[in-house]
Amino acid sequence: xxxxxxxxxxxxxxxxxxxxxAIRVTVDRKSSYIYLGQHLKTSDWDAVGQKVxxxxxxxxxxxxxxxxxxxxxxxxxxxxxxxxxEVSSQIVRKQVxxxxxxxxxxxxxxxxxxxxKQGKYNRVSTEQPRINRFHEFLKxxxxxxxxxxxxxxxxxxxxxxxxxxxxxRTIMNHLITIRTIYNQGIAEGLVEVKHYxxxxxxxxxxxxxxxxxxxxxxxVKLLEEVGLSQNSRLEHARNLxxxxxxxxGMRVSDVLRLKWTDFQNDRLHYKMGKNEKTxxxxxxxxxxxxxxxxxxxxxxDLIFPELQVLENLKDTYEVxxxxxxxxxxxxxxxxxVAKLAGIHKTLTMxxxxxxxxxxxxxxxxxxxxxxxxxxxxxxxxxxxxxxxxHKDADDALDAVLNNRGD
Numbered sequence: 001x002x003x004x005x006x007x008x009x010x011x012x013x014x015x016x017x018x019x020x021x022a023i024r025v026t027v028d029r030k031s032s033y034i035y036l037g038q039h040l041k042t043s044d045w046d047a048v049g050q051k052v053x054x055x056x057x058x059x060x061x062x063x064x065x066x067x068x069x070x071x072x073x074x075x076x077x078x079x080x081x082x083x084x085x086e087v088s089s090q091i092v093r094k095q096v097x098x099x100x101x102x103x104x105x106x107x108x109x110x111x112x113x114x115x116x117k118q119g120k121y122n123r124v125s126t127e128q129p130r131i132n133r134f135h136e137f138l139k140x141x142x143x144x145x146x147x148x149x150x151x152x153x154x155x156x157x158x159x160x161x162x163x164x165x166x167x168x169r170t171i172m173n174h175l176i177t178i179r180t181i182y183n184q185g186i187a188e189g190l191v192e193v194k195h196y197x198x199x200x201x202x203x204x205x206x207x208x209x210x211x212x213x214x215x216x217x218x219x220v221k222l223l224e225e226v227g228l229s230q231n232s233r234l235e236h237a238r239n240l241x242x243x244x245x246x247x248x249g250m251r252v253s254d255v256l257r258l259k260w261t262d263f264q265n266d267r268l269h270y271k272m273g274k275n276e277k278t279x280x281x282x283x284x285x286x287x288x289x290x291x292x293x294x295x296x297x298x299x300x301d302l303i304f305p306e307l308q309v310l311e312n313l314k315d316t317y318e319v320x321x322x323x324x325x326x327x328x329x330x331x332x333x334x335x336x337v338a339k340l341a342g343i344h345k346t347l348t349m350x351x352x353x354x355x356x357x358x359x360x361x362x363x364x365x366x367x368x369x370x371x372x373x374x375x376x377x378x379x380x381x382x383x384x385x386x387x388x389x390h391k392d393a394d395d396a397l398d399a400v401l402n403n404r405g406d
Contacts, residue, residue: 003027005073007050007066014039021045021062023069025092027077032093036069038062080190091189103142105135107190108181119316122324130177133164145182145191153178153203168208175205214351214358219343220245224286226341231293234340237333239290240304241352246287249353252330253323259301263291 004026009019010033018039025032044056051066052059076092108131115123137159153175160171179198185191197203215223224242228235244250247268254270262270268281291303299308306326313319331348338347345351 002029003077005070007070008033009040009042009045009047010035017041019045021066023066023073025073025077027088027092030088032090034069034073034093036062036065038065088192091192093189104145104148104181104185105131105142107145107185107188111181111184116317119320121317121320124317125324126173127177130174131181133160133174134178145185146195148178148182148195148197150197150202153197172205172207175203179205212354212357213345214354214356215343215345215347217359219341219345220355220359222341222343223337223347226337228337228340233329234333234337236304237330238337239293240330241334241347241349243287243290244349244352245355246284247281249356251353252327252349253320255349256304256306256323256326258303260296260298260303261301 006024006026008022008024010022011019013019016039018041020035021038021040022033022035025034040052040056040062044053044059046053052062056062073092080091112124112128112131115127134156137156157171157175160166160174175198182191182196182198186193186196198205223238226238228238240252240255244252244255247255258268258270262268263283266283268283268287269278271278294303298305300310300313302308307313307319307322310318310322327349334347334349338345
């Protein structure tokens with residue numbers, strides 16, 4: 001790798017007759033420019049000595065800036081050349097401008113911190129452990145992006161499956177995290193696209209189909225009718241589950257955010273947290289029976305107590321953290337409720353959404369289901385509902401078995 005640094009005045013003049021000062025970074029005869037935020041007249045610049053002439057009032061300060069920036073760029077050149085198989089002037093320029101480091105785990109830390117600042121607690125709590133497992137696989141060592149190769153990822157997959165004993169979906173989620181951070185590295189100019197280990201002919205990421213099983217109508221009735229102590233934690237968990245089901249499988253995060261002002265003229269009006277889709281649903285007598293169990297003087301106008309302890313509902317990170325903790329408690333309570341009701345399927349808050357899909361089956365037009373689920377695309381609804389529509393396959397199987405000719 002042949003490289004050089006040179007302080008220069010760029011050719012494009014400003015309106016006041018000055019020229020921008022920059023460091024020209026040349027790697028293998030290809031150059032990029034890093035601007036220093038200073039503008040000089042040609043009479044104040046010594047092009048041969050690459051310094052500001054003493055006649056300029058800030059000559060000493062600007063010359064020190066040039067030396068400092070050259071030293072910084074040279075350090076980055078050495079750092080990046082030790083981590084990359086190839087170095088370009090573009091990579092050096094972007095890395096000098098970047099506030100984060102050049103390695104994979106430097107960028108991973110930036111990635112997680114960005115999620116944290118965006119208030120995405122759920123993403124942080126899932127992405128960080130995946131990053132930690134990759135770090136563990138590498139025996140605690142850092143790694144350059146260009147060294148994340150197809151063979152390395154293949155070994156990481158084997159490690160997850162053999163040593164960690166996780167399933168295919170979990171393995172794919174780990175690879176998605178690595179891919180996301182790698183794309184961030186490309187965007188930052190820390191690695192060239194040609195080193196990208198994902199895609200056609202390389203590592204392909206495909207999430208396996210998951211099995212979605214909901215309760216049937218008889219099991220829902222068991223849940224509705226099981227005797228539970230009034231105002232108990234078990235009854236509260238059952239109430240939230242049923243409310244989610246009654247509102248077409250409303251996500252539990254949206255259930256916990258419900259406010260009394262969301263209910264107007266016997267209808268619920270709310271915006272879904274996941275994609276901010278708005279809609280309105282009829283309030284049934286069963287819903288009213290549940291709502292009447294809760295006081296209307298809750299903090300922040302919230303119906304349910306889980307988020308009332310928070311000072312500020314605009315702190316999305318804390319809100320998501322509180323919701324995640326609440327879901328774990330509710331799922332534990334629902335496990336006990338299922339035993340009392342004689343339900344042998346796994347009962348969690350999310351199963352309420354699957355239950356609505358299971359019972360609705362092919363009874364509701366797909367476009368209406370899309371509206372009820374608040375899916376952005378009808379394709380998503382078709383894919384989701386295919387987990388619960390079995391009539392055609394069952395009829396085909398019966399047609400064969402009932403005409404065996406024996």
